[in-house]
């Protein structure tokens with residue numbers, strides 16, 4: 139684990155941005171300004187993957203010619219923590235040494251040895267009976283000082299805060315307000331206009347959907363841009379399912395819920411008043427939601443997973459003769475429950491986005507939800523389009539970790555192969571992709 143995690147800060151950052159940019163994956167990274175220069179030696183690529191086993195060769199030989207068949211991809215698990223710290227997680231180069239670190243609740247773990255450092259005083263949580271105070275995390279340079287800060291979304295409906303990176307100084311990070319109430323269980327952090335920075339998207343006061351950007355001073359709450367009428371869809375603190383992505387194909391990222399989507403105006407910064415809401419049946423309670431043209435017919439489709447029950451789905455956008463749009467639900471998998479975190483990213487590098495999700499272990503404790511005590515699985519689903527047919531190859535990554543309210547996909551070691559980071563009631567984990 140020594141030099142293996144070495145990497146160029148700016149390169150890793152760009153790789154991470156690329157992944158997030160493609161997938162609009164939850165839990166984006168990143169500093170506003172470039173990472174510091176790093177020595178060339180530290181920026182060199184990591185050594186090649188080990189030779190494939192005979193079984194892998196056999197599988198590869200029978201697969202279509204692609205960059206890397208999914209069956210040849212494996213993940214090396216590293217346990218950063220066995221304690222329940224957070225159900226959100228983020229990655230960023232916290233100490234600006236050129237290596238991506240992991241942020242989970244009140245701790246950050248310093249690469250390459252994952253040395254834990256306190257962001258705030260540690261708290262103990264009983265994973266059978268309690269939630270943490272950290273449901274989702276994002277890393278972003280909120281105060282534009284070149285150092286990535288931590289955004290913490292707490293218990294649904296409670297206040298959201300950000301914590302200021304102390305720029306190498308010791309001690310806890312100074313906490314600042316974001317907004318009094320973050321509703322919906324899957325707040326998003328993604329750009330809302332082309333070339334823009336990621337912004338927070340969540341509902342507030344059990345009534346309004348909105349997006350938020352940093353205020354004028356660190357002590358100010360974020361500036362709230364309300365985009366809905368009062369009592370809008372999916373705005374309860376326990377509402378499930380939210381995402382950002384272009385559904386109507388006009389190139390502008392829309393705000394997606396299970397009840398439909400708000401179509402983004404030309405420039406959300408100049409828009410006042412509600413966005414147009416387009417009702418659509420996009421399934422039961424979900425987690426992160428994404429827009430992506432799954433079947434390659436030119437119409438964006440929607441990806442979602444069941445927060446507390448079973449199901450991973452894609453919703454095919456179909457244009458009717460009369461101009462109406464319908465979304466047809468297609469099941470990807472229903473073999474496990476509580477897929478309360480969903481990431482979209484191209485895991486195998488074939489240019490087609492894949493999905494990563496798994497079981498949020500004990501989402502409602504050891505007796506709640508469906509099959510709460512089944513193994514805490516983590517899967518990636520490899521999207522293939524063969525002869526116009528969509529298939530999803532299911533690949534088990536691990537069966538004793540799962541997901542939290544997020545799954546992060548990021549190239550942690552700079553080898554251009556996306557890795558996976560998770561924090562939940564089982565601990566904090568990094569899964570390094572090896573081929």
Ligand SMILES: [Ca+2]
Pocket residue numbers: 230231232233234235236237238239248249
């Ligand atoms: Ca670092």
Ligand SMILES: [Ca+2]
Pocket residue numbers: 278279280281282283284285286287302303
């Ligand atoms: Ca900062």
Ligand SMILES: [Ca+2]
Pocket residue numbers: 430431432433434435436437438439454455
């Ligand atoms: Ca499509």
Ligand SMILES: [Ca+2]
Pocket residue numbers: 483484485486487488489490491492520521
């Ligand atoms: Ca792929």
